[in-house]
Amino acid sequence: MLKIENLHVEIDGKKILKGLNLEIEKGKVHAIMGPNGSGKSTLSYVIAGHPNYEVTEGKIWFEGEDITEMDPHERSALGLFLAFQYPVEIPGVNTTNFLKTAINSIRKSKGQDDIEPLEFLKMQKKKMVELGMTAEMLKRGVNVGFSGGEKKRNETFQMSMLEPKMAILDETDSGLDIDALKTVANGVNNLRSDDKAFLVITHYQRLLDYIKPDVVHILADGVIKLTGGAELALELEEKGYADFIKTEAA
Amino acid sequence: MANIFKLHDIEEKQMENLPEIIKNYADDSKLLENSSNNWLNALRLTGLEQFKSAGLPDKSWENWKFTNLASLPNYDYLPANSNVSDANNTRLLENSIKIELVDGVFKSCADFDISGLKIVSLKSELENDPKWIEEYLVNIGNLGDNPMMALNTAYINDGFVIKTDSGIKVDRPIEIIISSSTGNANYPRNIILLEESSNLVIFERYLGEGEYINNSVTEIIVKDNANLGHYRIQAEDLNAYHVAMTSLTIAKSAKYDGFTLTTGAKLSRNEIYTKMIDADSSCNLNGIYMVQAKQHADTTILVEHFEPNCVSKQNYKGLIDDHAKGVFQGKIKVNRKAQLTDGYQLNNALLLSDNAEINVKPELEIYADDVKCSHGATSGALDETGLFYLTSRGINPTDARKMIIKSFISTVIEDIEFDELKSILSLETDKWLDR
Ligand SMILES: Nc1ncnc2c1ncn2[C@@H]1O[C@H](COP(=O)(O)OP(=O)(O)O)[C@@H](O)[C@H]1O
Numbered sequence: 001m002l003k004i005e006n007l008h009v010e011i012d013g014k015k016i017l018k019g020l021n022l023e024i025e026k027g028k029v030h031a032i033m034g035p036n037g038s039g040k041s042t043l044s045y046v047i048a049g050h051p052n053y054e055v056t057e058g059k060i061w062f063e064g065e066d067i068t069e070m071d072p073h074e075r076s077a078l079g080l081f082l083a084f085q086y087p088v089e090i091p092g093v094n095t096t097n098f099l100k101t102a103i104n105s106i107r108k109s110k111g112q113d114d115i116e117p118l119e120f121l122k123m124q125k126k127k128m129v130e131l132g133m134t135a136e137m138l139k140r141g142v143n144v145g146f147s148g149g150e151k152k153r154n155e156t157f158q159m160s161m162l163e164p165k166m167a168i169l170d171e172t173d174s175g176l177d178i179d180a181l182k183t184v185a186n187g188v189n190n191l192r193s194d195d196k197a198f199l200v201i202t203h204y205q206r207l208l209d210y211i212k213p214d215v216v217h218i219l220a221d222g223v224i225k226l227t228g229g230a231e232l233a234l235e236l237e238e239k240g241y242a243d244f245i246k247t248e249a250a
Numbered sequence: 251m252a253n254i255f256k257l258h259d260i261e262e263k264q265m266e267n268l269p270e271i272i273k274n275y276a277d278d279s280k281l282l283e284n285s286s287n288n289w290l291n292a293l294r295l296t297g298l299e300q301f302k303s304a305g306l307p308d309k310s311w312e313n314w315k316f317t318n319l320a321s322l323p324n325y326d327y328l329p330a331n332s333n334v335s336d337a338n339n340t341r342l343l344e345n346s347i348k349i350e351l352v353d354g355v356f357k358s359c360a361d362f363d364i365s366g367l368k369i370v371s372l373k374s375e376l377e378n379d380p381k382w383i384e385e386y387l388v389n390i391g392n393l394g395d396n397p398m399m400a401l402n403t404a405y406i407n408d409g410f411v412i413k414t415d416s417g418i419k420v421d422r423p424i425e426i427i428i429s430s431s432t433g434n435a436n437y438p439r440n441i442i443l444l445e446e447s448s449n450l451v452i453f454e455r456y457l458g459e460g461e462y463i464n465n466s467v468t469e470i471i472v473k474d475n476a477n478l479g480h481y482r483i484q485a486e487d488l489n490a491y492h493v494a495m496t497s498l499t500i501a502k503s504a505k506y507d508g509f510t511l512t513t514g515a516k517l518s519r520n521e522i523y524t525k526m527i528d529a530d531s532s533c534n535l536n537g538i539y540m541v542q543a544k545q546h547a548d549t550t551i552l553v554e555h556f557e558p559n560c561v562s563k564q565n566y567k568g569l570i571d572d573h574a575k576g577v578f579q580g581k582i583k584v585n586r587k588a589q590l591t592d593g594y595q596l597n598n599a600l601l602l603s604d605n606a607e608i609n610v611k612p613e614l615e616i617y618a619d620d621v622k623c624s625h626g627a628t629s630g631a632l633d634e635t636g637l638f639y640l641t642s643r644g645i646n647p648t649d650a651r652k653m654i655i656k657s658f659i660s661t662v663i664e665d666i667e668f669d670e671l672k673s674i675l676s677l678e679t680d681k682w683l684d685r
């Protein structure tokens with residue numbers, strides 16, 4: 001579904017990713033762990049098409065299509081979704097209108113008509129309840145006045161509404177208490193299916209207790225240093241990064 | 251407006267040495283016939299003399315560093331006579347009392363049945379009941395400091411006069427449509443007086459077609475405990491010149507909520523001088539300017555606090571595209587007695603093109619020791635993080651850009667205390683963004 005080959009990425013002249021390779025198949029959940037500043041968010045931004053990150057070498061394919069040069073909205077229309085580590089506040093634009101615009105934009109690019117307002121509202125209501133969003137939150141400006149946890153919830157809610165083929169969750173678990181974590185994990189698990197894939201970026205094994213990964217990668221020094229099964233995350237938790245990466249590198 | 255300008259170094263010039271443009275604007279043949287009010291004749295003459303000796307302000311003037319009126323068209327504009335044709339512009343507010351001014355002439359006012367509310371033309375009031383308005387026309391400070399106001403004074407003839415009696419709460423907004431046509435120089439002179447404990451909402455819209463000058467002066471007095479909502483949309487023709495001077499006096503525990511949207515005119519200057527003359531009052535002087543092509547939009551505000559415990563807020567947002575220029579000069583002056591003043595001033599400009607320009611001059615002048623005053627200004631390009639967030643959700647870049655721009659101006663719209671205006675402003679913004 002997603003294939004990344006020899007990816008080199010720079011921002012403001014600083015080399016962050018240095019020949020990263022990654023392949024994620026349909027129906028799978030991959031987790032990426034790694035120390036702070038190792039380039040996890042950079043990778044997620046680059047997959048989503050952030051214009052400030054420059055791909056100097058390498059390619060990204062999504063469902064067989066080379067998306068390396070594509071604009072973010074085109075990638076979204078193909079079915080990619082990024083839950084931001086730091087969701088952005090958009091005052092004056094409420095979440096309902098924002099999501100309706102997004103859904104209709106994506107539908108339009110596929111040659112479909114706008115979503116029926118009633119159908120939209122029904123879907124919104126269902127997912128709202130599922131992810132613990134309140135009507136009041138949807139009326140406010142996107143993420144405006146939301147706590148850290150509420151912002152993460154809103155990211156998962158948006159993902160659930162847009163029903164992407166592949167979602168990247170960038171530290172969606174940080175800042176969440178255990179109940180919120182379960183809700184968010186539940187939102188992801190409800191979307192899981194044979195034709196969808198997930199890339200879960202996290203610091204903590206904790207999230208992976210609720211979203212069982214098929215594959216775990218460790219990102220360090222701008223490349224995938226190590227790949228293993230779910231047990232790798234547990235092992236990592238025990239030993240700690242520094243020790244772990246060093247031993248492996250040695 | 252005595253304090254807003256530093257007195258220009260005026261030399262007495264001989265009439266024959268005057269620049270052509272000044273001669274044109276102050277030509278004898280254009281002057282008005284004498285009025286039966288001698289004080290008015292004297293006042294017009296003072297205006298004329300002050301305009302001639304001061305000339306048009308240029309960069310050497312303290313408060314005109316960024317706006318040059320030497321570019322005013324130098325040809326034979328005439329003030330309109332009273333025979334201007336009728337206009338029939340449609341209202342934007344459903345329940346409003348409509349007034350129309352055409353080329354500076356008060357043409358019509360819809361019927362209304364509200365006792366204690368007076369709406370008349372300045373011209374008729376000068377004939378029928380000139381006594382009470384004399385004070386508000388004559389007492390306007392040193393015209394030499396403000397030549398455009400002096401020029402307006404030379405041509406005082408018509409405009410709107412709106413007055414509420416004490417305790418009158420007017421439940422219908424007044425919608426004033428001020429339209430102008432090509433080749434005219436218009437000098438409307440307006441008076442808005444709210445007596446004690448009265449409430450009123452006024453919505454002014456400036457429209458027009460062609461190249462003309464609209465040089466207006468509005469005197470506003472909000473007396474004790476009165477409450478005025480005063481909203482303006484300046485959507486003049488893009489070839490027009492708009493110079494609006496507002497002199498605002500706010501008395502004890504009174505409230506003024508003001509908002510100006512500027513989208514029109516080739517060159518505009520929206521100047522507001524606010525005097526908070528008694529305690530416990532508040533005012534909002536907010537607005538948005540959206541300019542394009544080679545437009546030039548200047549907002550110049552002075553708020554002067556004289557007495558304790560008043561709140562003044564200036565909050566402006568600018569959208570500047572193409573080669574357009576924005577100017578924001580805001581000053582808060584707190585006099586010695588005005589303890590516990592809360593003064594706030596902010597101008598945020600969004601530069602939508604590499605050639606867009608913003609000039610700001612924020613000033614605080616404080617003589618009291620126990621006050622809370624702040625001023626700030628920002629300018630920059632569109633928020634890329636926001637754009638990326640929206641486009642990553644599938645929203646196409648054009649729509650995402652509009653959403654971010656609307657988001658940028660949303661806070662100042664939310665603060666408006668007249669809900670009907672908010673949807674009008676939203677439509678105006680869409681129109682501007684889709685132009
Ligand atoms: N705009 C930027 N300019 C320069 N360096 C940046 C910028 N954004 C991120 N970086 C650097 O890139 C590296 C990777 O950052 P990031 O991808 O956020 O790491 P992670 O998500 O793994 O913590 C860090 O060293 C960070 O300081």
Ligand SMILES: [Mg+2]
Binds near residue numbers: 041042170
């Ligand atoms: Mg990160």
